[in-house]
Every structure is written in C-alpha cells, then in structure tokens.
Amino acid sequence: MTGEPLLAVRDLKVSFRTEDGLVKAVDGVSFTLSPGETLGIVGESGSGKSVTMMSVMRLIVDPNARFEGEVFYKGRDLMKLSREDMREVRGSELAMIFQDPMTSLNPVYRVGWQIAEQIRAHERISRRAAHARAIELLTAVGIPHPAERVDDYPHQFSGGMRQRVMIAMALSCSPDLLIADEPTTALDVTIQAQILNLIKKLKEDFGSAVVLITHDMGVVADIADRVAVMYAGRMVEQGSKQDLFYDPQHPYTWGLLGSIARLDRPKPRRLTAIPGLPPSLLRLPEGCAFGDRCPQRFDACAQVPELTAKAGSDHLDACHLAPGDKRERRERTIHPELTEEPA
Amino acid sequence: MLTFIVRRGLWTVLVMFAITVLVFVIFFKTPGIDPVRQIAGRNPSPLVLAEIRHQFGLDRPFPVQYALMMKKLFITRDLVSYSNQGTLVIPEIFAAAPATLSLVFGAAIIWVVVAIAMGVGAAVLRGTVLDPLLMILALIGISMPVFWLGQVANLITQSRFHDTFLFSWVPPLGYTSLTQNPVRWFEGLVIPWIVLSVLYIGLYARVLRANLIEVQNEDFIRTARAKGLTERRVLLRHTLRNSMITFVSLFGLDFGVLVGGGALLTEVVFGIHGVGFLTYQSLTNLDLPVIMATVVYGAFFIVLANTLVDITYAWLDPRVRLA
Numbered sequence: 204m205t206g207e208p209l210l211a212v213r214d215l216k217v218s219f220r221t222e223d224g225l226v227k228a229v230d231g232v233s234f235t236l237s238p239g240e241t242l243g244i245v246g247e248s249g250s251g252k253s254v255t256m257m258s259v260m261r262l263i264v265d266p267n268a269r270f271e272g273e274v275f276y277k278g279r280d281l282m283k284l285s286r287e288d289m290r291e292v293r294g295s296e297l298a299m300i301f302q303d304p305m306t307s308l309n310p311v312y313r314v315g316w317q318i319a320e321q322i323r324a325h326e327r328i329s330r331r332a333a334h335a336r337a338i339e340l341l342t343a344v345g346i347p348h349p350a351e352r353v354d355d356y357p358h359q360f361s362g363g364m365r366q367r368v369m370i371a372m373a374l375s376c377s378p379d380l381l382i383a384d385e386p387t388t389a390l391d392v393t394i395q396a397q398i399l400n401l402i403k404k405l406k407e408d409f410g411s412a413v414v415l416i417t418h419d420m421g422v423v424a425d426i427a428d429r430v431a432v433m434y435a436g437r438m439v440e441q442g443s444k445q446d447l448f449y450d451p452q453h454p455y456t457w458g459l460l461g462s463i464a465r466l467d468r469p470k471p472r473r474l475t476a477i478p479g480l481p482p483s484l485l486r487l488p489e490g491c492a493f494g495d496r497c498p499q500r501f502d503a504c505a506q507v508p509e510l511t512a513k514a515g516s517d518h519l520d521a522c523h524l525a526p527g528d529k530r531e532r533r534e535r536t537i538h539p540e541l542t543e544e545p546a
Numbered sequence: 547m548l549t550f551i552v553r554r555g556l557w558t559v560l561v562m563f564a565i566t567v568l569v570f571v572i573f574f575k576t577p578g579i580d581p582v583r584q585i586a587g588r589n590p591s592p593l594v595l596a597e598i599r600h601q602f603g604l605d606r607p608f609p610v611q612y613a614l615m616m617k618k619l620f621i622t623r624d625l626v627s628y629s630n631q632g633t634l635v636i637p638e639i640f641a642a643a644p645a646t647l648s649l650v651f652g653a654a655i656i657w658v659v660v661a662i663a664m665g666v667g668a669a670v671l672r673g674t675v676l677d678p679l680l681m682i683l684a685l686i687g688i689s690m691p692v693f694w695l696g697q698v699a700n701l702i703t704q705s706r707f708h709d710t711f712l713f714s715w716v717p718p719l720g721y722t723s724l725t726q727n728p729v730r731w732f733e734g735l736v737i738p739w740i741v742l743s744v745l746y747i748g749l750y751a752r753v754l755r756a757n758l759i760e761v762q763n764e765d766f767i768r769t770a771r772a773k774g775l776t777e778r779r780v781l782l783r784h785t786l787r788n789s790m791i792t793f794v795s796l797f798g799l800d801f802g803v804l805v806g807g808g809a810l811l812t813e814v815v816f817g818i819h820g821v822g823f824l825t826y827q828s829l830t831n832l833d834l835p836v837i838m839a840t841v842v843y844g845a846f847f848i849v850l851a852n853t854l855v856d857i858t859y860a861w862l863d864p865r866v867r868l869a
Contacts, residue, residue, distance in 0.1 A: 262771055266673050286777070294774025301772075306765040309784055311863055320783075321773040356864040372773065 207278070208235040209412050210259070210380060215272035217251075217258050219265060226484045228254040230436040231272075233510070238379065241406065241413040243427030243444075245420060245459065247481055251436040252416045256382045260299055261289050276380070295325040298373035302385040304365035308357035315341075315353030318372045325376050340371035343408070344401060363394035370401060377409055384416045399426055420463055424448060432456050435482055435492035438510055442518035452513065452520035452529060455493045457536040468538065475536065491523070499524060499532055550860050550867050558853045565845040566619075570612050573834050574604075581628065581834050615838065625839060629831040635839045639821060643843075645721045646820030649742065649812065650804040652735055657743035657750060658797065664747065665754030666786065672759065681755065687748030696741045696815035703737055719817035738816045742809060746800060750793060757789035764788070787862070794858050802851025806844025 217229040229251040236242050244252045257263050259274050261281065274281040276297065281289065301307045309317060318340060319333035328336075334353070341349035344367040357365055366386060373381055383402060387395035403426055406413050417423060423430050423444070430447040432440040432455065440453040451457055458477035479496040482488055488495055490505040497504070503523035510521040524532075574581060582599045583590070590598075599605045603614045618625040625635040668680040703713040715733055722730040761767065762785055770784045800808075810822030821840060828836035860866045 260772060262768060264771075290774050290776060292774070293772060299772045301765060301769065303765055307769045309766040309770065309788070310865060311787055320775070324774050324776075324779075358865050369769070372769075 208275075209238045209240075209277065210236040210414075211273075211275040212255070212259065213273040213275070215255060215258060215274065216270070217254050217263070218269050220267040220269070221485075224485050227436050227487065228484060229258065230487070232433070232436075232438050234431055234438065234441060236380070236412050236414065239406075239410055239412050241415060241426055241428045243415045243417060243423035243430045244433060245417055245423055245430060246433035247418060249481060249484070250433040252418075252433050253384050255433070256299070256384060256414055256416055260293060260297055260382065262293075262299070291325065294321050294378075295376040296378050297380045297382065298376070298378040299382040299384065300366070300369045300373045300386050303389045304362050304369055305389065307369055308365055310357055313354050313356055314360070314368045318353075318368070318375050321372055322375050336375065337371070340375055341368070343374070343405065344368070344371040346371075363390055363397065366390060366394075366398055367401065370398075370405065374405060374409055374411070378411055380414065381406070381409075381411045382414045382416070385418070386415075387419075387422065388417075395422075402426065420459055432459070435487060436484060437492055437521065438519075439493065439522070440520040441510065442515070442520075446515060446518040450514060450518070451533065451537075452518065452526065453493075453522045454497045454499045454524075454532075454536065456520075457533050458496075461537040491521070498536070547860065547867060551857055554853050554856055558849050561849050562846065565849070566616065566842055567612065569838060569841045569845070570615060573837060574611065574615075575608070619839060619842065625835045627828075627833055627836055629833040635835050638836070639824065639839055639843055642819055642821045642824050644723060645818050646805060646807070646809060646813065646822060648721070648724065648731065648735060649738055649809055649818055649820060650801065652739040653742040653746070653804070653809075654797075654801055656739055657746040660743070660747045661750030661754060661793075664751035665758060666781070668751065668755045669758035669762070670781070677755075681752060684748035684751045687744045688752075689748075690744060692741060692745060693811045693815055695744060696738070696812060699737050699741050700815065721818040721820070738812055738818060741816075742804075742812045750796065753796060754789060754793050757792050758785055761785050761788045791859065791862055794862060795855050798851045798855025798858070799848070802848035803844075805851070806847040807840055808844070 212235070213233050215229055215232045216227070219226045219228060232251070232255050234242070244255070246252050254263070258270055259276075259281065261284075263270075270282060272282070276292070281292065284292065308314065312320075315334055315337040318337035319330065322328060322333045322336055323330070338349045338353050341353055346352050346364060346367055352360075357368070360368060370386075381402075386402065387398050390398060399422060402413065402415075405411075413426075415422070415427060427444050429441070429443050431438055432447070432453065434455050440447065440451065440456045442452075447456065448460070451460060455477070458475070461475040462477065464474055477496055482492055482495065491497070491500075491508050494500050494504040501523070506523070508521040508523050510519050512519050513522075514520065514526050522529075582595050582602070582604055586594055586598050596605075603611060606614070615625075619636070623634075623636040627633040627635055627638075664680050664684060668677045671677045671680075700719070703716040704719065707713050708716065716737060717730060717734045720734065722734050724731045767780060767784055770780045775784075805821075807821040807825045809820065810826050812818070813820045813822040814826055821843060824836065825840040825844075827833075828840060856866075
C-alpha cells in the first residue's frame with residue numbers, strides 16, 4: 204500500500220441523457236489501486252460498478268453519456284487521452300474480461316486468431332510468433348490440448364473454457380491492470396471456483412493488479428485485498444477485506460453481510476433482507492441514497508454523507524452515524540440470531 | 547469444409563431434378579393446356595392433332611414424355627420451339643445469356659459496392675442528419691418500380707435530353723456484345739445497370755445498416771474495443787464481417803433470380819434481348835418448350851447461386867459448417 208498508486212479515480216461522474224431525464228449512473232466515485240493489488244467492487248445490479256470500470260476503460264460509446272472527473276493511470280489522466288493513445292493503453296496495459304463468455308468472443312474467428320489479433324494490435328510481432336504466444340497463453344489458462352484447440356472456433360468451447368480464453372486474451376499483453384466484470388456470474392458454481400482460482404494464480408504470475416466487479420460477497424472474501432461497496436452510483440464504504448468483513452461501518456454493508464447464509468454461525472430463522480428497492484437513478488432521494496431503506500435513519504441523513512475515514516486511516520465510509528453508535532446496531536442487523544431472545 | 551461442399555453439391559442435383567419434374571407437370575399436365583393445340587394452330591382436324599401428338603411423342607406415357615423432354619433438353623439439345631417452328635431452343639437461350647449476364651453482373655457490382663458504402667456510412671454516421679438522409683434516399687430507391695424508372699431514364703437519355711452533352715453518348719436501345727464492340731457494350735449498359743441496381747441498393751443498404759447496428763451492440767464488439775483495436779478494424783473485421791451474413795444470403799438469391807431471367811422488366815424496357823426477354827416472349831405465346839427451357843435455365847442459376855451462398859455462408863460463419 205505504499206508508493207504511487209497504479210490507478211487513481213477521482214470524483215468520477217457518469218450520466219446518461221434519456222427520454223425521462225438524466226440518469227446518474229455513477230455519482231462521484233473515488234478510489235485508488237496499488238500495483239498488484241486486488242480490489243473487489245460489490246453492489247447490487249445497477250449500482251454503477253460496471254459503468255465505473257467501463258468508463259475507466261473508456262468503453263462506453265453511447266453518444267448520450269457524459270463523463271466528469273479524473274482517472275489517473277500511472278500519472279496520466281485517461282479521460283484526457285486522445286482516442287489513439289487510449290486505444291494503445293487499452294488491451295496492453297488495461298485489460299478487461301466480461302460477464303458472459305458465451306457472447307464475448309467473436310463467433311466467426313478462431314480463438315487463436317482472436318488472441319493473436321490483440322497481441323498484434325500492440326506489438327510488432329509476426330503472425331507465426333503471435334500464434335505461438337496464443338498457444339502458450341491457452342496453456343497458461345489450463346486449456347487441454349492447446350496446440351489443437353487454438354484453431355477451434357468459440358462455439359466449440361464450453362462456457363468455462365471460453366472464459367479461460369477471454370482471460371488468456373486479456374493477459375496476452377501482460378497488462379498491469381485486469382478488470383474482471385462479474386467473470387463468474389454466467390458460469391455454474393464448480394466452474395466459478397476454477398475461474399477464480401485461475402485469476403488468483405495468474406495475477407501472481409503476471410503481477411497484475413485486479414479490479415473484480417461482483418455482487419457475490421463470497422467471491423470478494425475469497426480473492427480481494429480491498430473491497431469497495433457501491434450503492435446507487437455512489438461508493439458507500441471502502442477498506443481492507445478485514446475491515447469490511449469484521450468491522451463494517453455502513454448500514455448497507457451490514458445488510459449485504461446479513462443476507463449471506465453462513466455455515467460457521469447458528470442458523471437464523473430466516474436470512475435478513477434489505478427492505479425495499481434501490482432508488483431510481485433518475486430521481487435520487489435527497490441526502491443519503493440509502494436513507495429510505497435504512498433502519499438506522501436519523502435527522503442528519505437528509506444531507507449527502509461524505510466518504511471519509513472515520514473508523515481507521517484506510518477505512519472509508521459514507522454514513523452519518525458516529526462509529527461508536529454503530530457496534531450494537533450492527534450486530535442486530537447482521538446477526539439477529541445472536542441478539543434475539545431464543546424463540 | 548470440403549465435405550460440406552460435396553454434400554451441398556449432391557443436394558443441388560436433387561433439387562434440380564425436382565424442379566424439372568415440377569415444371570414439366572405444371573406446363574404439360576395442367577388441365578386446359580394442350581400443347582398439341584398450341585402447335586397445330588387454328589381449327590385443326592382431329593387427324594392432324596393425332597399426327598402431331600404422335601410426332602411430338604405426346605401420346606406416350608407421362609414418364610416417357612418427361613424422359614424425352616429431358617433428353618432433348620440436356621443430351622441432344624434439339625428441342626424445337628412450338629410456335630416458331632424450326633428454331634432450336636437451347637442455342638437461342640445460349641445466345642441470349644451473355645446479354646443477361648452482362649446486365650446482371652454490372653448491376654450487381656454497382657449495387658453491392660454502393661449498398662455497402664451507404665449502409666456502413668449510415669451506421670457510422672448514426673446520430674447525425676446524414677443517416678436518416680441516406681435511409682430516405684434508400685427508401686426512394688426501393689419505392690421506384692424498375693419499369694417506370696427505366697421508361698423515365700429512356701425518356702431523358704433517349705429523347706428529351708439526348709441532344710445535350712450530358713447524354714449524347716447514350717447509344718440507341720439494344721444490346722451490343724462485348725466481343726463486338728466493348729465501348730458500345732459499356733455505353734449501352736450503363737443506364738440499364740443503374741436502373742436495375744437502384745432497387746437493390748436501397749434494399750441492401752437498409753438491411754446492412756440494420757444488421758451493423760445490431761452487431762455493434764454485441765458483446766464481442768465491446769471485447770474487440772477492449773482489446774485495443776482501431777475503430778476501423780473493429781468496424782471492418784468484427785462488425786461488418788458479422789453483418790454480411792444476411793447481405794450475402796440476400797445477394798445470392800437476388801443474383802440467381804436475375805441471371806435466371808428475373809431482369810425481365812429491365813430487359814424489355816431497354817430492348818436487351820436476354821433470357822428475360824425470351825421468357826417474356828415465350829410466355830405471351832405460351833411456347834411450352836421455350837418456357838420449359840428458360841425455367842430450367844433460371845432454376846439452374848437460382849439453385850447454383852443458392853449453393854454458392856451456402857458455401858460463402860459457411861465460410862463467413864463457422865457455426866453453419868456442422869449444421
């Protein structure tokens with residue numbers, strides 16, 4: 204956690220003009236990432252996780268999108284790069300894998316060709332050498348018989364295998380930052396574990412930093428060093444994995460943790476759920492976006508809370524409650540079974 | 547890929563056989579059409595009818611009649627026109643084919659090039675005024691019937707403005723063969739080419755634009771961008787390649803139909819004596835052997851074009867090869 208951050212996002216705002224008005228998909232998100240670090244971004248669908256990272260990659264081509272804020276990568280503001288400079292960064296220094304491996308590969312080209320295409324977009328290298336590299340990469344991601352499989356088409360691979368191909372492609376230019384946008388959501392559970400272990404292993408081998416977008420707290424607990432929680436386009440809590448799981452500060456994080464079925468605790472009568480639905484991004488409520496669903500709501504919540512360090516130097520949260528007031532309320536939210544009278 | 551082509555080839559032969567049987571049944575066995583009366587002319591005596599019936603083999607059982615017809619059509623190639631006695635049908639079609647091929651090939655080149663340019667242009671310029679403008683232009687092209695457009699073109703280039711420097715180069719209607727005078731061949735076909743291609747340009751540009759926009763939203767296009775490819779490469783190698791599948795299948799069908807005599811209206815309007823013109827004439831006279839031959843000829847090209855489409859399709863989309 205020392206030295207120059209690899210990626211520093213400052214007050215990123217992304218909004219989309221729609222017929223119904225302005226949708227604030229991302230509303231002032233800031234975070235930093237050190238080289239080699241793994242950051243998990245969690246939140247519900249529509250909380251702005253993907254849009255944040257797609258904006259970092261500048262992959263949103265919608266003419267109705269508006270971007271504000273700064274994205275410093277190795278000291279350069281990506282938002283200010285020319286299209287050509289950004290293209291050079293994309294795929295070679297920043298790589299991204301996506302949620303659905305079934306549709307993320309071009310159906311009409313051989314997988315080896317698709318990997319080689321990326322290598323050749325960034326390096327002066329012969330077709331043959333790029334093809335050989337593709338085979339090496341397929342070996343690295345654990346595809347059996349890579350020398351033959353390299354000439355197969357995507358439809359000849361299963362979902363898990365396709366995600367491995369996507370990972371091979373993303374790592375083909377040894378990027379310093381790998382963004383994985385829900386890489387296991389479309390896969391079944393046994394394959395999920397394989398893919399996560401693969402990402403963990405390759406992250407070590409390639410020395411890349413990883414941003415893992417997910418809505419699965421279990422995945423985060425498994426692989427992340429630090430965790431950021433997003434809600435309605437804003438970041439509500441950020442800290443080390445230990446901080447977040449053992450000393451969560453934001454009532455929304457409590458809700459998320461409380462909704463996990465745990466095997467190491469007494470079984471609750473039913474899992475706690477967060478009441479209500481996330482607010483419409485067209486009309487965010489005044490003040491704290493979580494206010495309407497928050498059981499802890501009080502007067503101060505009418506003001507938008509700042510994301511500041513209240514519980515520790517590297518543990519930020521956006522809640523008006525004083526840290527001291529939180530402990531008991533938190534236990535009641537996350538572990539009602541421990542505080543409730545036995546029925 | 548090779549097995550695919552062989553399989554497809556055998557299938558083609560089967561389809562051709564089915565078509566010949568079908569056409570034969572329709573034209574020779576439909577109640578109310580008696581080919582003998584066609585040949586015999588007005589008020590023939592029963593004796594003459596029987597004579598002709600025997601002479602043309604029309605008193606034989608149906609399969610024999612069919613076999614005879616096919617023999618005359620494909621092996622001895624001496625099928626004779628009924629209404630124009632003495633004219634051999636097959637050489638007539640072969641003589642007419644170059645005119646049709648010239649017309650259709652030229653028009654096809656124009657419509658493919660212009661339609662791709664318009665479709666890609668409109669898709670790339672989406673969100674600007676040029677996109678709807680191009681599409682309205684395409685719609686106008688689709689809406690103009692070829693016989694009307696052809697007549698208007700003739701009116702302008704042959705009479706009204708023929709004496710101005712703009713159109714003084716346009717030769718009179720008709721077809722000059724390529725071997726006879728290449729310059730004249732070209733000059734005489736420019737206007738028909740454009741007239742014939744207008745409809746298809748409009749249609750294909752719209753289809754391609756729609757496909758491009760659909761493919762642009764695919765996940766793999768996002769992947770292509772994330773790989774750091776240039777926008778140009780994303781467009782040409784990833785978006786366009788995946789959008790061409792509908793385009794190619796449409797093209798194969800239309801091209802086959804046109805070469806097979808479907809450019810009939812254009813040929814008639816411009817006095818080009820091609821296969822379409824021949825079909826038109828034989829239909830007005832109900833000249834059965836000629837109809838038979840032109841239909842088989844047309845079917846042959848349509849089936850051939852279809853086969854080529856399927857092969858191209860398999861080349862474009864590897865998923866088809868196994869199906």
